[in-house]
Amino acid sequence: MFRLHVTHxxxxxxxxxxxxxxxxxxxxxxxxSNSANARLYGLPHLGSTSYRLRRLHLVNINLDNSFPRKLSYGCPVLEDLKLDRCFLDPPEISSSTLKNLIVTGCTTHSGHVLTITAPALLFLLTW
Structure with a gap:
């Protein structure tokens, strides 16, 4: 398990x-998780280091246009994804292995709708 909480x-x-x-x-x-109010941090390229990742929880992170690709190709066994107060640009989540998805308080550019492509999804919570 790797946990990072950025406070400054x-x-x-x-x-x-x-x-x-x-x-x-x-x-x-x-x-x-990021509680530093001044900056939204992004998720860097993870390469092959995320091949064992089953659970991913992100709080107040900027998820850019590379995020859907990072999920689809970089996390081949990801089952649980929780996004809390993240900025999604584009608002897209795609994973063939994802079983549980929780999206709370996330934002997008106005007018854009969250698109989810997850054929194995068993549980979904959004608000």
């Missing part, structure tokens, strides 16, 4: 380096 306003490259370093241990669960 650090440069993005510093936080991304911490995430990449934690992922080098090939965790089955990762939780990244």
């Amino acid at each position: 306003d650090y440069e993005s490259k510093v936080v991304e380096r911490w995430i990449r370093r934690g992922m080098k241990c090939f965790p089955a669960m990762m939780e990244i």
Whole structure:
């Protein structure tokens, strides 16, 4: 398990380096939360280090256009995804292995609707 809670306003490259370093241990669960009000951090490229990742919990993270690809190809055994107060651009979640999805308080560009492609999904909660 890898857990990172960012409480201060650090440069993005510093936080991304911490995430990449934690992922080098090939965790089955990762939780990244950000309570620094000044900055939204992104999820760096994880490469092959996320192949064991089964559970992913993100709080107040900026998920850019590479996020759907990171889920589909970078997390081949991901089963549980929880997004809390994240910014989704584009608002898209795609995974062939995802079973449980919780999306709470997330935002998108106005007018865009969240699109979910998850054929194995058993549980969905959004609000």
